[in-house]
Amino acid sequence: MTRLERRLLTDRFIKVVATSLAVLAIVLLAWILWTVFYRGLTALSFSVFTMPTESPGRGGGLANAIVGSLIQVLVGLVIATPVGLFAGTYLSELGRGRFADAVRFINDVLLSAPSILIGLFVYELLVKSTGAFSGFAGSIALAVLILPVVVRATEDMLRLVPGSLREAAFALGATRAQVVTSVLWRAARAGIVTGILLAVARAAGETAPLLFTSLGNLSWSFDMSKPMASLPVTIYQYAGSPFDEWVALAWAGAFLITVGVLFLNILSRVVLAPRGKAS
Amino acid sequence: MTAISPNSAPPGVTTSLHQGASQTSKQVKDKLFHYGLVGAATLVLIILGAIIVMLFKGGLPALETFGLGFFFSTEWNPVTEEYGAGVMLYGTLITSVIAMILAFPASLGIALFLTEVAPQSLRRPIGTAVQLLAAVPSIIYGMWGFFIVVPLMSGWVQPFLTTIFGPIPLIGELFSGAPAGTGILTAGLILALMIMPFITAMFVEIFVSVPPVLKEAAYGVGATTSEVFRAVTVPYGRTAIVGAVMLGLGRALGETMAVTFVIGNANRIKSTLYAPGASIASTIANEFPEAGPGSMKLHALLELGLALFIISFLVLALARFLVRPRMGD
Numbered sequence: 001m002t003r004l005e006r007r008l009l010t011d012r013f014i015k016v017v018a019t020s021l022a023v024l025a026i027v028l029l030a031w032i033l034w035t036v037f038y039r040g041l042t043a044l045s046f047s048v049f050t051m052p053t054e055s056p057g058r059g060g061g062l063a064n065a066i067v068g069s070l071i072q073v074l075v076g077l078v079i080a081t082p083v084g085l086f087a088g089t090y091l092s093e094l095g096r097g098r099f100a101d102a103v104r105f106i107n108d109v110l111l112s113a114p115s116i117l118i119g120l121f122v123y124e125l126l127v128k129s130t131g132a133f134s135g136f137a138g139s140i141a142l143a144v145l146i147l148p149v150v151v152r153a154t155e156d157m158l159r160l161v162p163g164s165l166r167e168a169a170f171a172l173g174a175t176r177a178q179v180v181t182s183v184l185w186r187a188a189r190a191g192i193v194t195g196i197l198l199a200v201a202r203a204a205g206e207t208a209p210l211l212f213t214s215l216g217n218l219s220w221s222f223d224m225s226k227p228m229a230s231l232p233v234t235i236y237q238y239a240g241s242p243f244d245e246w247v248a249l250a251w252a253g254a255f256l257i258t259v260g261v262l263f264l265n266i267l268s269r270v271v272l273a274p275r276g277k278a279s
Numbered sequence: 280m281t282a283i284s285p286n287s288a289p290p291g292v293t294t295s296l297h298q299g300a301s302q303t304s305k306q307v308k309d310k311l312f313h314y315g316l317v318g319a320a321t322l323v324l325i326i327l328g329a330i331i332v333m334l335f336k337g338g339l340p341a342l343e344t345f346g347l348g349f350f351f352s353t354e355w356n357p358v359t360e361e362y363g364a365g366v367m368l369y370g371t372l373i374t375s376v377i378a379m380i381l382a383f384p385a386s387l388g389i390a391l392f393l394t395e396v397a398p399q400s401l402r403r404p405i406g407t408a409v410q411l412l413a414a415v416p417s418i419i420y421g422m423w424g425f426f427i428v429v430p431l432m433s434g435w436v437q438p439f440l441t442t443i444f445g446p447i448p449l450i451g452e453l454f455s456g457a458p459a460g461t462g463i464l465t466a467g468l469i470l471a472l473m474i475m476p477f478i479t480a481m482f483v484e485i486f487v488s489v490p491p492v493l494k495e496a497a498y499g500v501g502a503t504t505s506e507v508f509r510a511v512t513v514p515y516g517r518t519a520i521v522g523a524v525m526l527g528l529g530r531a532l533g534e535t536m537a538v539t540f541v542i543g544n545a546n547r548i549k550s551t552l553y554a555p556g557a558s559i560a561s562t563i564a565n566e567f568p569e570a571g572p573g574s575m576k577l578h579a580l581l582e583l584g585l586a587l588f589i590i591s592f593l594v595l596a597l598a599r600f601l602v603r604p605r606m607g608d
Contacts, residue, residue: 011503015396021388029412032423086319103320106327114533116560120584124333177312205416208535239422265414
């Protein structure tokens with residue numbers, strides 16, 4: 001075998017390995033999705049959406065967990081979005097020097113901090129002091145998870161807005177507040193919305209931070225100061241239970257969460273798509 | 280990108296266009312807006328500071344009782360109120376190491392496929408699929424691992440590994456014992472599956488950012504695709520690659536749900552990877568319900584949390600230093 005032949009053979013071999021690994025990854029994705037869809041859909045029924053969780057043997061559904069998740073994620077989003085939008089704007093428009101570098105670094109740390117620690121933190125901060133697990137504490141924990149994603153997305157997207165737009169607005173006599181709110185935020189809207197959608201997708205699937213904050217609730221609860229059910233925590237509790245019908249409900253919940261998260265991810269791509277290279 | 284200095288709007292121009300009164304209210308509004316921006320940015324710092332303070336304060340009684348020996352003791356006994364982090368630190372590190380050993384070469388291969396080997400028309404759909412895999416919540420990986428992977432591990436994979444590695448001294452020890460399915464090895468495997476798409480996505484970005492001129496020059500002197508990859512692409516992105524691996528490691532260290540489902544939750548260290556174990560995150564998730572407010576167990580769990588925070592903070596700081604050396608302008 002000549003040297004060239006050996007090199008070409010090596011090249012062929014490495015390409016085959018790389019291709020098989022990619023195929024393996026796709027197969028795994030398909031396998032996970034198939035499991036979740038198959039077991040989830042077989043367990044899915046109308047009552048999953050209409051009935052609250054019940055004790056084993058009495059049927060029941062996941063309605064209270066679904067509603068609880070929606071409430072907590074929504075409240076967390078409402079709390080985190082303005083703060084994240086402002087902090088991200090600060091980093092992009094004024095962010096120079098040590099303070100801004102520190103904020104940027106700390107935000108990156110928050111972005112990848114283990115989510116279970118956020119749960120412990122909010123437990124110490126809110127649950128211990130008020131003496132009660134609450135849906136509100138769950139929302140705060142999710143807000144802490146959402147915040148860094150929004151900060152990062154806002155900063156990155158505002159940096160893509162051309163400087164000439166800012167200059168033009170300032171030249172017309174606009175104040176910074178006006179430049180930011182009526183020019184920059186509008187120009188970067190698609191990108192920021194994408195960031196927010198991804199943040200919601202992340203928060204909606206999080207279990208660990210809710211275990212110690214909103215705890216879970218077996219019946220209906222709309223009171224933010226009381227323990228509140230959520231889909232991920234219910235899945236966690238049900239999946240490990242010895243009752244077949246609870247395990248089936250856990251799969252139904254897993255299906256709903258997966259579909260929701262994937263839908264949000266695909267939606268975020270669609271939102272960004274018309275802008276082409278905006279990412 | 281141009282900076283906006285506070286004085287970039289010439290005051291003379293604006294006053295000539297507006298009346299004095301509205302001008303002042305505009306300035307007040309602008310000032311308030313400015314404070315709002317600074318305040319929001321400060322809040323980010325405060326949150327992280329508060330997390331550290333809360334974990335430290337909550338864990339302090341455990342630190343006072345057990346001293347630094349807490350981090351080495353392998354005792355975790357709620358009856359005698361003896362707590363140590365040794366088993367969990369071991370479990371956290373060993374599962375993350377297994378995950379990295381499995382995920383790193385796989386991610387490298389998939390990224391190579393996506394950037395150099397795959398036909399152009401396949402790159403986008405497969406790239407998207409990999410990113411979607413990264414978005415699947417960890418509890419789904421945990422459930423899938425528990426119901427699908429664990430039976431496969433005990434029925435097929437573990438007996439198979441034992442027959443292959445069993446006769447080899449030392450290494451055989453790692454793959455010995457009853458194939459329970461759950462345990463350290465399975466937890467590492469599920470973690471690997473979870474972080475693989477995450478790392479792959481970052482690798483693809485790194486490889487794409489290699490200047491085409493460098494690669495073309497290598498192709499020009501007759502290098503093959505894999506030679507260009509080894510000699511140009513990987514060395515060029517080396518720092519960022521290490522950074523991406525660290526980010527993946529940071530994620531593996533703190534992962535809770537995927538690990539809790541499959542690690543087996545036992546407070547022992549055994550030489551075999553088949554043995555059940557515990558990670559810091561899985562212990563916090565599992566034992567928290569039995570830790571009443573003010574109990575030593577709760578303090579010990581918070582102390583564990585602080586340890587996890589410090590470990591991931593160091594890893595993430597290093598990763599960021601390597602991935603985003605200078606993001607500023």
